[in-house]
Amino acid sequence: MxxxxxxxxxxxxxxxxxxxxxxxxxxxxSNSETPPQSAIASAHPLATQAGIKILQQGGNAFDAAITVASVLAVVEPYSSGFGGGGFWLIHDAKQQRNVFIDGRETAPQKAHPKLYQNNQNEVIRSLSINGPLAAGIPGQAAALAHLAKHYGNLPLSTTLSDAIHYAEQGFPVDKVYRKLAAYRLKAMQEERTTNAIFLVDGKIPELDHLIKQPALAQTLKRLAKAGHTGFYQGETAQYLVKNMTDHGGIWTLEDLANYQVIExxxxxxxxxxxxxxxxxxxxxxxxxxxxxxxxxxxxxxxxxxxxxxxxxxxxxxxxxxxxxxxxxxxxxxxxxxxxxxxxxxxxxxxxxxxxxxxxxxxxxxxVLPPNQGTDTTHYSILDDQGNRVSATLSINLPFGSAYTDPDTGLLLNNEMDDFSSQPGVPNSYGLVATEANAVEAGKRPLSSxxxxxxxxxxxxxxxxxxxxxxxxxxxxxxxxxxxxxxxxxxxxxxxxxxxxxxxxxxxxxxxxxxxxxxxxxxxxxxxxxxxxxxxxxxxxxxxxxxxxxxxxxxxxxxxxxxxxxxx
The missing domain is CATH 3.60.20.40 (Gamma-glutamyltranspeptidase, small (S) subunit)
Known part of the structure; x- marks a missing residue:
């Protein structure tokens, strides 16, 4: 059938x-066997090691998934983050059930099909790529809170602890960071907070330079304490809406309060x-x-x-x-x-x-030609009970929209560019699309x-x-x-x-x-x-x-x- x-x-x-x-x-x-070893493969050694530590502490694959994703969000600001979203494909061994957790970003309620067009109906590409207007409502925080509440064994205070540590104490710049910062250098230089956190005097940091994100650490502590509402309501939400509105964004408190993951x-x-x-x-x-x-x-x-x-x-x-x-x-x-x-x-x-x-x-x-951006991250996890996770996370282009909220430390996505700003006009990945992927309030952009x-x-x-x-x-x-x-x-x-x-x-x-x-x-x-x-x-x-x-x-x-x- x-x-x-x-x-x-x-x-x-x-x-x-x-x-x-x-x-x-x-x-x-076979459903009856359990794996002889657990395993984690991720895009950064610090994230893999943190995930393994959680497994050793009695966490399951879903706890490790929270830890790996959160550490990647801190040490791979060019690829993922709490200012973006992602998809988590999971297998719950106890229930013998496969579930797809959709933590994809959504378009704000003020979004519309001509959001990125001028009065002559011409697409202004920079608007869907750089700055607050390019950002969809992020879903990663909601997805991790959902995993903790419904599938994990450990509290968020435990599974987010390594991410908080690396945000406070810093992580060393590596060759991948330098390469992708070069790709987005001009946009990063033009955003004051991004420049201050992720560059040094407006230049790409040298290898092993420590990147510290104290405001992000505080945001993660609020998430660890209150879960979903600690991010989508209260102090974090208020900071985000005020600062984005001041810089040309269109988010509202209702956009954040209404965000939910979908199974x-x-x-x-x-x-x-x-x-x-x-x-x-x-x-x-x-x-x-x-x-x-x-x-x-x-x-x-x-x-x-x-x-x-x-x-x-x-x-x-x-x-x-x-x-x-x-x-x-x-x-x-x-x-x-x-x-x-x-x-x-x-x-x-x-x-x-x-x-x-x-x-x-x-x-x-x-068919009219669709659109899509190049930086994203992935990790895979298998635990000793046979629970498993395959997760792909993204903020779209390297360093997302290049806009970092000064009070929350969130580097925001530019996933709105994954919509078709106008049917037939390619996005950053050369993809084309029809009205099926047009910008619309509350909608989730098509992904690969x-x-x-x-x-x-x-x-x-x-x-x-x-x-x-x-x-x-x-x-x-x-x-x-x-x-x-x-x-x-x-x-x-x-x-x-x-x-x-x-x-x-x-x-x-x-x-x-x-x-x-x-x-x-x-x-x-x-x-x-x-x-x-x-x-x-x-x-x-x-x-x-x-x-x-x-x-x-x-x-x-x-x-x-x-x-x-x-x-």
Whole structure:
């Protein structure tokens, strides 16, 4: 049976979405076994170590998830933070239940479709990128409070303690910090509080310089003491609304007081003996993965990289991203067609793929081109009871909107740029979108964040990555490595390429293709666009049930760290 439930309901209704389509018999990892080790893989060593310490103190995976997320929020201000949001895919071992916790930002009530346009209906890009007007109502604090209240064993005062410590005492600047600060330096220099905290005399700090955030530490203490209301009401909320209003923002106290996380049913599907559990809308990730694997079901794919394999993968990517552009958005505002994951529709898409020939995007059913930003973070956790978490968090572009609230220390997101400021006008990630992802009060912007579990009788995989519009294809390629029985280190280090329908090019990392492959792909009609750098930061865990062994790996492209803990 194929069904996608998409009622048009408003913001705070708990919307459950479930996709079930079967390419083979459903296969799920054994429920009776528990892992021989716990494991954490995150984007920063301090966060991984703090999470392991929580597990040693008797916390479960959900407690560790709070700690890891909060420490990342402090030591990765360029990627995540309490001024942003994210998605938490969790498995509750006691209840044998998978839940998707949506802590995505929402548009303020004063937002409207022409918020970022001038009187001539022209998009003013800077308004959705820099400063308070670019920020959606953040969801990370609400999500962590929700995890603590409903799933954790420990109080927030314990699980937030390391984050508070690093905010008060400081964390050392590393090479990733310097690189991403350079990307957003001008915007950071123009915001007084951001300049004072995250730069030194208006310049990028030297390696090992300590970044201290005392105002943020006080905000975290209020959250630790009062939970959800300690952030969304009272002193923190009052500071945020006053300061943002003074600087051109449109938040209200009601926007903050009304924010709630939403628990959703994940996207679930089966492919060749593996059961996938992934992100539902407002993420495009789960549906896009379901479509890409659904199309592959109708083709014989070479096991090892070849021009034939590259072409097939690029074509299924192209078609999934075309549908992303037209159909996907916040399910409380957008009716998402059930056909997108139906066998007949995926067969139809598969039939349109011609071997050894590129299908120009212009030849597919036309759609106005969607948008998305590049910095985000991810972590994966498995505990000794079999609880697990795959979480992807973001403030959108590096250092978000570059606006730091002086009284709360919150560096705010610029996730409003993930909406379509105007149909057909690309966002910061070159994605295009239709009215399905237009700016609207209370709406959650479409995302590519794709936290994922993959189950089989022999294994359990936990994976995800940051990377803007390329997140889905990175998870897709990492999953294919797992399906080919490659070790977890291969998933995170695999050379990457990406097609997102528009622009009609295959983007790729350096050294992904050989000279011969490049020439042959170009002869087949593909345009190749080197990204000029590596991208992504995958964090992954593999529980091999057959060998009774847990392994974890962090992407070698950055400074992430993975640790296992023996019981």
């Amino acid at each position: 194929n069904r996608l439930l998409t009622p048009s309901v408003k913001q705070h209704f708990i919307f459950l979405i479930f996709v079930s389509f079967v390419f083979s018999n459903p296969v799920i990892a 959703r049913a994940p996207i679930e599907f089966d492919y060749q003996g593996y059961h996938f559990i992934s992100a539902p809308p407002p993420s495009a990730g789960g549906i896009a993965l379901a479509q890409m694997f659904g199309m592959l079901q109708h083709h014989t794919m070479p096991q090892h990289q070849s021009v034939e394999q590259i072409q097939l993968l690029a074509e299924v990517m192209r078609r999934a991203y075309r549908d992303r552009a037209e159909y996907l958005g916040d399910p409380a505002f957008t009716d998402i067609p059930s056909k997108l994951t139906s066998s007949s529709y995926l067969q139809q898409l598969s039939n349109s793929i011609t071997p050894n020939k590129a299908t120009p995007s212009s030849e597919l059913k036309p 964040m794709t936290p994922t579990f993959i189950e089989s009788p022999d294994s359990l995989a936990i994976l995800g990555t940051p990377g803007g519009s390329r997140i889905i294809t990175m998870v897709f390629l990492g999953a294919l490595e797992h399906l080919n029985q490659a070790p977890v280190e291969n998933w995170v280090s695999r050379p990457r390429f990406h097609h997102q329908y528009l622009p009609d090019v295959i983007q790729h990392e350096p050294e992904t293709f050989s000279s011969a492959e490049k020439k042959q792909l170009e002869r087949h009609g593909y345009k190749l666009k080197p990204v000029g750098r590596t991208y992504g930061n995958m964090q992954a865990i593999l529980w091999n049930l057959k060998e009774k062994k847990v392994t974890a790996a962090s992407d070698p492209r950055r400074i992430g760290n993975s640790l296992t803990l023996n019981h």
